[in-house]
Amino acid sequence: AALLLICNRCDFLFKIILTGDSNVGKTCVIHSFTSGLFSDSQHNTIGVDFTVRTIDIDGMRVKMQVWDTAGQERFRTITQSYYRSAHGAMITYDLTRRPSFESLPHWIQGVEQYGAANVVFVLIGNKCDLEAQRQVLFEDACTLAERTGALAALETSAKQHHNIEEAFELMARELIVRYGGAVHQDSQSDSPTVFLHSDSHPIDEGEHLEKRPCDC
Numbered sequence: 001a002a003l004l005l006i007c008n009r010c011d012f013l014f015k016i017i018l019t020g021d022s023n024v025g026k027t028c029v030i031h032s033f034t035s036g037l038f039s040d041s042q043h044n045t046i047g048v049d050f051t052v053r054t055i056d057i058d059g060m061r062v063k064m065q066v067w068d069t070a071g072q073e074r075f076r077t078i079t080q081s082y083y084r085s086a087h088g089a090m091i092t093y094d095l096t097r098r099p100s101f102e103s104l105p106h107w108i109q110g111v112e113q114y115g116a117a118n119v120v121f122v123l124i125g126n127k128c129d130l131e132a133q134r135q136v137l138f139e140d141a142c143t144l145a146e147r148t149g150a151l152a153a154l155e156t157s158a159k160q161h162h163n164i165e166e167a168f169e170l171m172a173r174e175l176i177v178r179y180g181g182a183v184h185q186d187s188q189s190d191s192p193t194v195f196l197h198s199d200s201h202p203i204d205e206g207e208h209l210e211k212r213p214c215d216c
Ligand SMILES: Nc1nc2c(ncn2[C@@H]2O[C@H](COP(=O)(O)OP(=O)(O)OP(=O)(O)O)[C@@H](O)[C@H]2O)c(=O)[nH]1
Pocket: 020, 021, 022, 023, 024, 025, 026, 027, 028, 029, 039, 040, 041, 042, 043, 044, 045, 046, 069, 070, 071, 072, 126, 127, 128, 129, 130, 156, 157, 158, 159, 160
């Protein structure tokens, strides 16, 4: 059964996962989003880790639970086990390192194979502040996005906090469109205000829904 959380404070809870090669800047993108800060000396992620930030989308409180996964090969088995419960995936490359872009089909395939059937994914070309060292054209990323069914391709800079808010907002808006119907149906009754999707996994059609109070 899919688990729904009942909450009086938030309208949605979405679980977003970041994947991509090591050192493309996944941890920095997440920090930039959750704290607005950037660190030049970021340690490699071991396994997985998550942070939360609540954003406002058209007056709705949307809790974004953002999961950071290790890009290093040796953690692959652990990180893949987290794909299943993600509503959205940000598949990240470093636009100054062509090989990290060449790896995208592999990461996309992983998300499709181990993730939920209806997972939404975007391609993120990070480090766009390093324009002089660019090795990947934005057009190439757009072509790949179109070919693979990604929601969009975006270029970000965690360092300059460029396009970070936009990337997460784009994801949140798409997920609201996809999941809004289910939430609205459930929130007809007056007291528990709304239902949130949670740590379990995105809802499959006709699936039994288990409801629990939110701990936020
Ligand atoms: N110039 C620039 N450097 C960045 C940017 N984002 C990250 N970096 C640097 O890139 C390096 C790797 O960043 P991380 O966030 O640790 O990369 P990661 O993808 O999480 O790496 P793993 O944890 O091994 O998967 C660090 O030295 C960061 O300071 C950016 O937008 N611009």
